[in-house]
Amino acid sequence: MTAAPGQPVYDVDLYSDEVLRDPYPHYRALRELGAVVWLPRNGLHAVARFDDVRAALRNPAVFSSAQGVAANDHVNEISRGTTLASDAPLHDRLRTIIAAPLLPRALQDIAPQIRAEAGLLIDDLVARGEFDAVTDLAQYLPLTIVSKLVGLEDYGRDSMLRWAAATFNVLGGMNARACAALKDVQEMRAYLGGEEIRTRLRPGSWGDRIFAAADRGEVEAERCPVLMRDYLGPSLDTTIFATANLILLFGRHPDQWELVRNDPALIPNAINEALRLESPVRGFTRHLVADATIGDLAVPRNSRVLLLYASANRDERKWQDPERFDVKRRANNHLGFGNGTHMCAGLHLARLEMTALLEGLVERVAGFELGEPVLALNNVLRGLASLPVRVTRA
Numbered sequence: 378m379t380a381a382p383g384q385p386v387y388d389v390d391l392y393s394d395e396v397l398r399d400p401y402p403h404y405r406a407l408r409e410l411g412a413v414v415w416l417p418r419n420g421l422h423a424v425a426r427f428d429d430v431r432a433a434l435r436n437p438a439v440f441s442s443a444q445g446v447a448a449n450d451h452v453n454e455i456s457r458g459t460t461l462a463s464d465a466p467l468h469d470r471l472r473t474i475i476a477a478p479l480l481p482r483a484l485q486d487i488a489p490q491i492r493a494e495a496g497l498l499i500d501d502l503v504a505r506g507e508f509d510a511v512t513d514l515a516q517y518l519p520l521t522i523v524s525k526l527v528g529l530e531d532y533g534r535d536s537m538l539r540w541a542a543a544t545f546n547v548l549g550g551m552n553a554r555a556c557a558a559l560k561d562v563q564e565m566r567a568y569l570g571g572e573e574i575r576t577r578l579r580p581g582s583w584g585d586r587i588f589a590a591a592d593r594g595e596v597e598a599e600r601c602p603v604l605m606r607d608y609l610g611p612s613l614d615t616t617i618f619a620t621a622n623l624i625l626l627f628g629r630h631p632d633q634w635e636l637v638r639n640d641p642a643l644i645p646n647a648i649n650e651a652l653r654l655e656s657p658v659r660g661f662t663r664h665l666v667a668d669a670t671i672g673d674l675a676v677p678r679n680s681r682v683l684l685l686y687a688s689a690n691r692d693e694r695k696w697q698d699p700e701r702f703d704v705k706r707r708a709n710n711h712l713g714f715g716n717g718t719h720m721c722a723g724l725h726l727a728r729l730e731m732t733a734l735l736e737g738l739v740e741r742v743a744g745f746e747l748g749e750p751v752l753a754l755n756n757v758l759r760g761l762a763s764l765p766v767r768v769t770r771a
């Protein structure tokens with residue numbers, strides 16, 4: 378692949394440490410260069426403006442996921458046929474199965490339990506006064522609730538965070554970080570694909586329901602481990618990073634925390650605004666199965682296009698004063714969960730977990746004093762590995 382005639386070029390590796398540490402000036406440069414920019418170091422066409430990213434996500438007949446959504450050929454080869462890496466009709470069949478327990482009505486049953494767990498956790502953390510917003514606060518619900526719901530209880534839990542980070546690292550360019558993560562991804566596959574996995578699943582759990590769907594002939598038996606990965610891979614670090622980002626933003630903008638404390642009805646909007654400004658998923662790729670026009674540029678069939686959700690969410694063409702954290706902004710149409718047919722299947726669960734934590738915090742915390750945040754370098758995710766916090770009680 379090369380640049381299309383007349384296409385702007387940006388000679389920077391978007392998966393380098395330097396870019397991961399501060400990606401936003403690079404996203405801005407890409408948006409300024411044009412609607413679709415050739416990245417020679419990554420062999421990708423980058424789409425960084427809001428309207429173009431959203432239009433691509435809404436056009437899966439041309440911007441296909443069936444040949445993978447990673448930025449490297451190896452992972453695109455081995456990941457085909459997952460919910461994330463498939464097109465209709467296979468995608469719709471798989472998505473119906475995994476999305477069932479993640480729909481708002483199904484989540485109503487577990488919402489009280491999530492709120493209760495969140496309340497207990499926050500009581501404990503506020504009593505301590507100082508804690509780590511990533512390891513003590515943000516990791517708790519995804520790790521306990523999700524593994525319990527999937528039905529694995531404590532088995533494999535110690536490895537899950539490592540596996541989840543690896544799942545996203547291998548979806549970027551095939552650099553040293555991605556190569557090192559391949560071993561962890563293989564370990565996760567071996568664990569979930571093992572003969573005895575079904576016997577370990579709690580009856581009635583999400584994992585057990587996938588095997589029951591196979592018993593009814595709704596899905597091939599060999600796809601069951603793949604579908605279990607849909608619950609474990611994308612549900613942990615995404616939600617953990619989004620939660621810690623909320624604390625980071627409220628710590629840096631006490632006036633916005635004050636607004637939410639005075640009016641907790643702003644919580645859903647604050648969550649959207651944080652997902653817009655600090656999107657945990659930087660972007661995924663699509664494979665063009667037909668020639669496409671992006672902006673005013675023709676991009677040929679068989680090209681691989683990188684859709685930068687995190688850049689679209691700061692596009693000055695779409696958002697006024699895009700770098701400002703404003704809990705009153707109408708941010709609900711951000712692309713932090715993607716858009717169109719592959720839009721995040723777990724977004725209601727993620728929102729439920731974050732809402733439960735914020736509802737607990739607004740009652741008990743007057744303000745956050747932040748220590749030095751430590752970035753978790755990941756090829757596809759952006760978020761923190763650690764964020765020391767001291768809280769002032771309400």
Ligand code: HEM
Pocket residue numbers: 442446460461462472475479607608611612613615616619657658661686712713714715716718719720721722723724726727
């Ligand atoms: C704040 C937390 C989360 C964020 C920011 C997030 C982000 C995303 C994004 C951007 C996509 C779109 C992929 C694409 O365009 O190809 C996606 C898809 C997906 N997410 Fe999430 N996610 C989160 C939480 C979760 C949770 C909690 C689960 C599961 C319990 C989950 C499961 C999935 C699945 C299965 C897909 C694939 C859907 C499909 O291909 O149809 N996510 N997520």
